[in-house]
Amino acid sequence: MSIISLKNISYKYPLDEKEAIRDVSFTFEKGRVYGLMGANESGKTTICNIIRGFIPGLYKGQLTGEVTIKEKHINDYNIGDLATIIGYSFQNPFTQLSGVKDNVYEELAYGMENIGIPRNRMIKKVDELVEMFQLDDLADKNPFELSGGQKQRVAIASMIALDPEIIILDEPTSQLDPKSSEDIFKILHLLKDQGKTILLVEHKVDLLAEYCDETLLMNKGELVMTGPVKEILSNPMVLQYGGQLPQVALYYIKKAKDTNMKTTNLIPLTVKEVYEGLQKDGEV
Ligand SMILES: Nc1ncnc2c1ncn2[C@@H]1O[C@H](COP(=O)(O)OP(=O)(O)OP(=O)(O)O)[C@@H](O)[C@H]1O
Ligand SMILES: [Mg+2]
Known part of the structure; x- marks a missing residue:
């Protein structure tokens, strides 16, 4: 089933002369893991924001083409409904934390609290997340006193707490060492087994090779290569487009x-x- 579909998407930020995204079409299937690659400024974060409805809603600008989520036009959702279907973790984990909770345990519960999940279910879920993300030693700490990598783990765990069907992670391992990066990828693998659809913006191509099903490569706002990981990450053309192998x-x-x-x-x-x-x- 097509869970996200992009048809002839082009987008220009307000005041920008040239398009940040040019004629991108792609269909994401449910339950698969997609790795989105590309050089800096190639449009990866912009694509993520289009899929989660923040473009043009919040950023304004000029968007053409058609986005559908679960076979329904994105304009037919309100932003709250979309947020329950699509979990998003920011490129910068520092912007993700709520800023209102003074320990990690409560931070993990914050999103659930906001949508009125009963207390006993909330506690169960937080305990699960603490174990899954190995946060035991951090549970009582203030989220803002954590290292970049710890914040990143907490930010991803808080997002997953709401059990979204679609998970978009914009460079989720940018602050993490190799071991913690691998741990995050293993968690994503578990989520895939639960039927989640995952879109992962990532530069760590060795991890993409191991854990993704499909790869998308962006270059200067265009989607230049797409296909099974085996096909794309063995193709030297990737290097010419500023990607890595x-x-x-x-x-x-x-x-x-x-x-x-x-x-x-x-x-x-x-x-x-x-x-x-x-x-x-x-x-x-
Ligand atoms: N808020 C904004 N206003 C205007 N232009 C923007 C804005 N955000 C991004 N851009 C421009 O859009 C293009 C794509 O940027 P985007 O952030 O999507 O790239 P990216 O591939 O995510 O890059 P990176 O790897 O650095 O995160 C760039 O030319 C960038 O300068
Ligand atoms: Mg980006």
Whole structure:
């Protein structure tokens, strides 16, 4: 089922001369994980804001084309309804925290409190989130006294507390070290298993290779490549558009070039795949 559909979307911020988004069309299917890549200023955050209805609503400007969410035109939702369907975590976790709660435990409950979830259900959910995001040691701390990475984990957990069907994360691991980034990706994997649709803006291409189903690449406001992860992240064209490829893929692309072989989407993208290949060939 198409859960988000973008048809010929173009957008110009107020006062800007040129379009930030140019003729973008794409259909997102329910239950899949999409990785959105692209150089800085290519339009990734703008696309996220279009999908969650903040453009043109809040930012104004000129939007053309058609956005549908769950096969209903986005203009037919009010922003509150959209916010219950679409969870969004900001590129900057500092803007996400409520600023009104003085410990992490209450911060996690804040969104649920606002929509009147009964207290016992709220407590159960917060306990679940504390465990899922390994926040035990932080539960009593003031959200504003946390490190960037801790804030980011709390911000994502608070968003997930409301159980949105669609989860949009704009660079969710920008403040996180490799281990914590991997932990977030594992949580996203669990959410995918619960049937959530996930759109992830991310530069950590090795993690995208491991956890995403599909990849979208933006360049200067246009959606220039889309397709299964295996296909896109093994294609050297990505580099020409300012995107990145996994280290493992780069190695195999170079090897294929040196030996005059054609690169195909059968090349491995992750260390895990390389290892499995070697195992199959009886080499390890
Ligand atoms: N509020 C705004 N007003 C005017 N122009 C904006 C605004 N926000 C973004 N832009 C412009 O729109 C274009 C796309 O920006 P956007 O933030 O969507 O890119 P991005 O791919 O998310 O970049 P980054 O990787 O730096 O987060 C850029 O040229 C940017 O300058
Ligand atoms: Mg951005």
